Amino acid sequence: MLLRCGSTLGYLNAGVELSEEAILHAIQLPHLHTLKLAHEPPPEITDALLREDTIVLPSLHSLTLATPTTHAWLPFLNDLRWRYPAAITPREPNQSQAQIGIHSTLEDLHCGGGEAPKRAIVKQALAFKNLTTLEIGEFCQDDRCSFDLTDDDVTAIAKALPRLQKLLLGHPCWLNTCQTTFRSLSTLSTNCTGLTNLIVHFNTINIIEDVKSLLEMEDPDTQKLREGPRCGVTSLPLFLTPLTVDGPEIDVLAKGLLYVFPALGNTPVCPGTRGTASSVWLRVGATISRLKSVCCPDP
Ligand SMILES: [Zn+2]
Numbered sequence: 001m002l003l004r005c006g007s008t009l010g011y012l013n014a015g016v017e018l019s020e021e022a023i024l025h026a027i028q029l030p031h032l033h034t035l036k037l038a039h040e041p042p043p044e045i046t047d048a049l050l051r052e053d054t055i056v057l058p059s060l061h062s063l064t065l066a067t068p069t070t071h072a073w074l075p076f077l078n079d080l081r082w083r084y085p086a087a088i089t090p091r092e093p094n095q096s097q098a099q100i101g102i103h104s105t106l107e108d109l110h111c112g113g114g115e116a117p118k119r120a121i122v123k124q125a126l127a128f129k130n131l132t133t134l135e136i137g138e139f140c141q142d143d144r145c146s147f148d149l150t151d152d153d154v155t156a157i158a159k160a161l162p163r164l165q166k167l168l169l170g171h172p173c174w175l176n177t178c179q180t181t182f183r184s185l186s187t188l189s190t191n192c193t194g195l196t197n198l199i200v201h202f203n204t205i206n207i208i209e210d211v212k213s214l215l216e217m218e219d220p221d222t223q224k225l226r227e228g229p230r231c232g233v234t235s236l237p238l239f240l241t242p243l244t245v246d247g248p249e250i251d252v253l254a255k256g257l258l259y260v261f262p263a264l265g266n267t268p269v270c271p272g273t274r275g276t277a278s279s280v281w282l283r284v285g286a287t288i289s290r291l292k293s294v295c296c297p298d299p
Pocket residue numbers: 140144145146147171172173174175201
């Protein structure tokens with residue numbers, strides 16, 4: 001059936017498992033802009049199956065991969081044979097060479113992340129420089145956090161994918177063992193100024209010190225960032241992110257969040273309904289709303 005769809009097919013949502021032959025055909029369709037795969041691993045490709053100048057998925061804008069196959073598909077798509085088809089190995093490809101095919105066209109990448117660590121997926125996803133949406137879904141287990149990114153990893157995302165509008169890196173859990181901090185929020189906001197939707201783990205154990213050090217840091221690079229534009233996130237979904245601050249610390253955190261996300265709106269924070277942190281977060285949200293009404297009242 002797929003083989004008969006021919007070269008005009010633009011949208012393919014493979015609800016049933018496709019044969020390897022069908023996948024091989026699909027990845028060469030010239031006008032395919034949306035591909036959703038639920039089951040299929042990437043094809044085993046020998047040199048005899050594809051011409052060496054093949055551009056894989058030449059027009060793809062949106063790709064959805066299922067949890068069990070994401071870890072195989074992204075390295076397949078980043079294979080140098082398709083990534084730089086004009087620079088066939090053994091010659092090393094020139095990194096400044098214009099990227100073609102999926103590496104220049106892909107804007108939306110939706111990956112099932114499962115409970116596996118996220119870093120390997122993120123590292124592969126950074127090759128798609130024009131992404132506006134990167135989603136790595138799923139929840140952590142109740143007793144084990146699968147979020148293994150650091151602030152440096154998040155900085156790499158922010159610098160490699162400056163066009164991001166939507167970034168979902170798995171739903172924050174209650175364990176507070178993640179290594180990312182408030183600095184990740186700041187880096188994303190200043191580098192990805194088109195960002196409007198953000199879901200990311202950040203550790204809150206030392207969050208007041210983290211906020212203070214960011215607001216008081218004197219080095220020129222940080223000061224330059226302070227003067228630059230920020231992203232347009234209007235509400236921060238927190239899921240189970242824990243928080244144990246009180247008294248004046250609430251004000252410090254509210255100011256820090258408003259500094260990083262100046263577009264925070266009527267519902268500045270959205271904590272999950274489970275867990276005791278939600279009432280503390282709601283107090284932070286109320287403080288953000290009060291600060292906004294004082295500094296920039298509605299007309
Ligand atoms: Zn977690």
